[in-house]
Amino acid sequence: MYNKEKIAFFHELICTNYDMFLWNYRSDLSLIDTTSVDNDIIADVGFTEKIQNHIALGQSAPLILETQIGLVWIAGFAFENHRIESVHLIGPSFIGRDTPTNLLKKLNGYNLSVHSRSIVTKMIAKTPVIPSSTLFQYAIMLHYTLNNEKILVSDVIYATSDNENIINTMDEIPDEHNGIWINEQKLCKMFEDGNPDYKKALSISSSISSGVKADIGDSVRKHKNNAIVLLTLCSRSCMKGGMDPSFAYNLNDYYIKRFEECKLFSDVAKLCDAMVDDYMSHMKQIKESADVSSQIQSSCYYIKQHIHNDISIRELADRYGYTEYYFSHKFKKEMGCNVNLYILNEKLNQSKLLLSGTTQSIQEISDSLAFCNRSYFYSCFRRQTGISPNEYRKKNAQL
Amino acid sequence: MTEYLFTIPKALDLTRMKQIVAACENEIYFESEEGDRIALKSTLGQLIFFSMFHDLEFLHTKSHLRCFGKKDKERLSEILTLITDESR
Numbered sequence: 294m295y296n297k298e299k300i301a302f303f304h305e306l307i308c309t310n311y312d313m314f315l316w317n318y319r320s321d322l323s324l325i326d327t328t329s330v331d332n333d334i335i336a337d338v339g340f341t342e343k344i345q346n347h348i349a350l351g352q353s354a355p356l357i358l359e360t361q362i363g364l365v366w367i368a369g370f371a372f373e374n375h376r377i378e379s380v381h382l383i384g385p386s387f388i389g390r391d392t393p394t395n396l397l398k399k400l401n402g403y404n405l406s407v408h409s410r411s412i413v414t415k416m417i418a419k420t421p422v423i424p425s426s427t428l429f430q431y432a433i434m435l436h437y438t439l440n441n442e443k444i445l446v447s448d449v450i451y452a453t454s455d456n457e458n459i460i461n462t463m464d465e466i467p468d469e470h471n472g473i474w475i476n477e478q479k480l481c482k483m484f485e486d487g488n489p490d491y492k493k494a495l496s497i498s499s500s501i502s503s504g505v506k507a508d509i510g511d512s513v514r515k516h517k518n519n520a521i522v523l524l525t526l527c528s529r530s531c532m533k534g535g536m537d538p539s540f541a542y543n544l545n546d547y548y549i550k551r552f553e554e555c556k557l558f559s560d561v562a563k564l565c566d567a568m569v570d571d572y573m574s575h576m577k578q579i580k581e582s583a584d585v586s587s588q589i590q591s592s593c594y595y596i597k598q599h600i601h602n603d604i605s606i607r608e609l610a611d612r613y614g615y616t617e618y619y620f621s622h623k624f625k626k627e628m629g630c631n632v633n634l635y636i637l638n639e640k641l642n643q644s645k646l647l648l649s650g651t652t653q654s655i656q657e658i659s660d661s662l663a664f665c666n667r668s669y670f671y672s673c674f675r676r677q678t679g680i681s682p683n684e685y686r687k688k689n690a691q692l
Numbered sequence: 693m694t695e696y697l698f699t700i701p702k703a704l705d706l707t708r709m710k711q712i713v714a715a716c717e718n719e720i721y722f723e724s725e726e727g728d729r730i731a732l733k734s735t736l737g738q739l740i741f742f743s744m745f746h747d748l749e750f751l752h753t754k755s756h757l758r759c760f761g762k763k764d765k766e767r768l769s770e771i772l773t774l775i776t777d778e779s780r
Contacts, residue, residue: 339710361735399736406726409744416743 355432369435484530487576698772724755
């Protein structure tokens with residue numbers, strides 16, 4: 294029999310962070326007790342078959358169970374002498390901050406009365422949102438509580454929604470992929486090397502394959518999926534070729550968001566070209582500055598990403614555990630200019646973009662780039678370009 | 693098709709109700725005096741209905757379920773009370 298006090302204590306510990314309920318079942322899935330008013334959650338939500346399959350396959354690891362609307366439970370299994378003794382569910386929760394927001398948006402399609410909407414909204418608001426990493430940690434802890442056995446995150450099983458349909462669909466996907474793998478590898482190598490002939494390789498790849506072959510009945514979605522596959526291949530290859538991972542991942546997330554905002558196939562295609570060009574232009578800089586160490590390259594990316602902040606040498610040095618003196622010296626040796634001058638030049642380059650591409654005032658641009666005052670910005674700009682910010686704007690306006 | 697209305701009892705076996713709704717041929721609607729009309733075969737519809745289950749007064753006195761066809765009527769009669777028999 295499972296240790297009642299231990300599981301109750303574990304549940305209490307979880308509830309210090311997230312308000313979730315506990316259900317305790319016998320091995321035949323008959324309910325023992327629960328802290329929730331919803332008695333038989335396994336039957337109510339339709340988890341019976343999934344849990345029975347899990348047990349029938351002899352699997353002892355925790356199971357993450359999810360409904361179609363994004364509510365998630367953790368199922369833990371208590372074993373004694375290799376036989377399942379009890380099943381315990383903790384939940385519900387959402388994974389991902391967007392899930393409850395998306396759910397509330399879907400409710401708009403139901404034209405609920407004020408009374409009903411209020412009840413459902415309160416219920417959704419009460420359900421905690423838990424990061425997936427935390428959920429997996431709780432699953433490991435639940436297993437240990439029940440069985441005194443340590444397991445890994447990779448042991449936790451995510452119950453899939455409809456395995457039979459997936460198997461049937463596999464037969465309908467064309468299995469002709471001749472030549473795709475080798476061309477994909479050539480393309481990835483070009484990304485990794487920052488090879489300027491990548492466009493040729495990309496067009497060869499496009500002529501061999503139009504991407505993911507599964508027909509999902511939505512052509513724009515299909516093109517977005519293809520774009521995200523290409524983005525993933527490109528970003529990982531660039532990291533392999535020396536691009537700072539933090540920068541590559543940030544750019545990856547930026548483009549995923551932009552792809553998802555696209556409404557037409559042509560938008561996706563245009564953005565795809567811009568995405569590859571963006572990664573490749575950065576790879577070109579990396580390859581040209583091959584004598585620059587990864588720490589200094591990384592600090593240059595950091596400066597570019599935080600160009601609107603007041604960046605100190607101390608802050609940059611601390612990132613790598615260097616003293617200010619050592620970092621300054623190393624930066625100057627590898628980049629050929631001191632850190633403050635590099636930061637200033639980057640800010641002035643950014644100011645040129647803002648002057649030519651926006652209607653922001655000189656004061657606003659100066660403030661946004663963390664210059665201490667407008668006069669200082671003005672004098673730095675003039676010293677570098679030979680003309681005032683206003684004169685630059687008149688000559689280069691893109692609006 | 694003939695429509696049937698059922699009251700929602702104060703003590704309802706939610707698990708059995710879910711099974712019966714899934715087995716029904718046509719859609720089952722939850723309807724309230726305040727204008728709600730929720731299809732119960734969808735997962736989100738069930739979430740809405742089950743989350744309102746804590747307001748028993750509202751469910752019992754100000755709302756009902758609507759089904760279509762004799763077969764579905766017979767299924768739901770197992771756990772619900774028929775109000776009226778409306779013919780189209």
